[in-house]
Amino acid sequence: MLIDIKSLTREDLKARFKAWDQPEYRVNQLLRWLYPRRVTAWDAMTDLPGPLRERLRQMYSLQTPELLRKQGSRDATQKFLWRLHDHSLVESVLIPANPALYGDASDRQTLCISTQVGCAYGCKFCASGLDGWKRNLTPDEIVEQVLAVERDVTSDKWQVTGKQIVPRAVDNLVVMGMGEPLANYENLLAALRILNAPWGGGIGARKITISTCGLAPQIRRLADEPEQFRLAISLHGATDAVRNRIMPVNRKYPLKELVAACEQYQAKKGRMLTFEYILIAGVNDSMEQTRPLAILAKKLFAKVNLIPCNQIVGLPWQRPADDVCEAFLAALERQNVAATLRREKGRDIDAACGQLRLKTEKQLLKA
Ligand code: SF4
Numbered sequence: 001m002l003i004d005i006k007s008l009t010r011e012d013l014k015a016r017f018k019a020w021d022q023p024e025y026r027v028n029q030l031l032r033w034l035y036p037r038r039v040t041a042w043d044a045m046t047d048l049p050g051p052l053r054e055r056l057r058q059m060y061s062l063q064t065p066e067l068l069r070k071q072g073s074r075d076a077t078q079k080f081l082w083r084l085h086d087h088s089l090v091e092s093v094l095i096p097a098n099p100a101l102y103g104d105a106s107d108r109q110t111l112c113i114s115t116q117v118g119c120a121y122g123c124k125f126c127a128s129g130l131d132g133w134k135r136n137l138t139p140d141e142i143v144e145q146v147l148a149v150e151r152d153v154t155s156d157k158w159q160v161t162g163k164q165i166v167p168r169a170v171d172n173l174v175v176m177g178m179g180e181p182l183a184n185y186e187n188l189l190a191a192l193r194i195l196n197a198p199w200g201g202g203i204g205a206r207k208i209t210i211s212t213c214g215l216a217p218q219i220r221r222l223a224d225e226p227e228q229f230r231l232a233i234s235l236h237g238a239t240d241a242v243r244n245r246i247m248p249v250n251r252k253y254p255l256k257e258l259v260a261a262c263e264q265y266q267a268k269k270g271r272m273l274t275f276e277y278i279l280i281a282g283v284n285d286s287m288e289q290t291r292p293l294a295i296l297a298k299k300l301f302a303k304v305n306l307i308p309c310n311q312i313v314g315l316p317w318q319r320p321a322d323d324v325c326e327a328f329l330a331a332l333e334r335q336n337v338a339a340t341l342r343r344e345k346g347r348d349i350d351a352a353c354g355q356l357r358l359k360t361e362k363q364l365l366k367a
Helices: 010-019 025-034 050-059 139-153 155-161 181-196 216-223 240-246 255-269 287-299 322-334 355-366
Strands: 066-072 078-083 089-095 109-113 116-118 133-136 170-175 208-212 230-234 273-279 302-308 339-341
Touching: 010 025, 066 139, 078 139, 089 139, 089 355, 109 139, 133 181, 139 155, 139 170, 139 181, 170 181, 181 208, 181 216, 208 216, 216 255, 230 255, 255 273, 255 287, 273 287, 273 322, 287 302, 287 322, 302 322, 322 339
Parallel strands: 109 170, 170 208, 208 230, 230 273, 273 302, 302 339
Antiparallel strands: 066 078, 078 089, 089 109, 116 133
16 A cells, blocks of 8 residues: 655655655645645646656555544534545544633634544543554544645635635644554654644644543653643543543553653653543542642643543443532632633534544444
């Protein structure tokens, strides 16, 4: 199978074009077609000579995922279900601008992307891990989720303005969809570098958040990378007892080890962390849990995002009552922790990670 051209960096392309005796400006022409213009066919690259286009076509693929389903919720959160070349399904979620989420308020949007088909980590509250891990996404499959969403949501503007460069739609990226991003480390970093590069996606590193369930060695490795990516920890429990119950990864990397890796990340990057904390009734939503959570958050200068759990078919967990969620938030605030409570985003669109994929796979099997 051919490598996709969107898995290559500008340096890779420069080397390839040099070997073909092509002038360097041709690389820039190609990149303009791939990223700002987001074209999906070699023939659309009209300022590249025909023989060069043919050579590229023979050497590389130029794939885009097929949009299988798109769901929009009342609050305008939109979920995209993509079918990849091998018929694997992955999800991306576009979330409207909201200062309570990642980054700052803006008139643009946050996109949550996937990095694996399925997931091997088996967190007990998550639909993505229910059928296990199937494969890692390649760099271009990660990059394409951004380009394909932008194509979709700006298609009307393209037609109305007729401009060659389509307006951007995504200015914050969270790597928090299906899969454990740091378990696909090389492909993730290759994709994020392309999305971050001025010649590529143009999304600032500080507007890219990588989320992990707690792979301590990879957090340490990330600390040594030059980019200033934000880090979010899918914590969901502030004691080993709670995390062991719902997150098998904690048996391999218990809290002490995770916290030490986060401290190293912070020492190197000087950046605030985010804790993701899914509130699950009767598991981690009691007032006693706010104390160890506050201690951890203050130790690591972390902001806490509270997310009431979404009901997932086949899983026993319940969403706590709204007043319990509000009381949990208030208790953290009383302990001087910066915290937010996600109230409604996506509640009506199978918003829990992996749910739309599972449901669609079952429907396709039946059909
Ligand atoms: S929460 Fe993340 S790491 Fe855990 S099973 Fe789901 S996708 Fe995997």
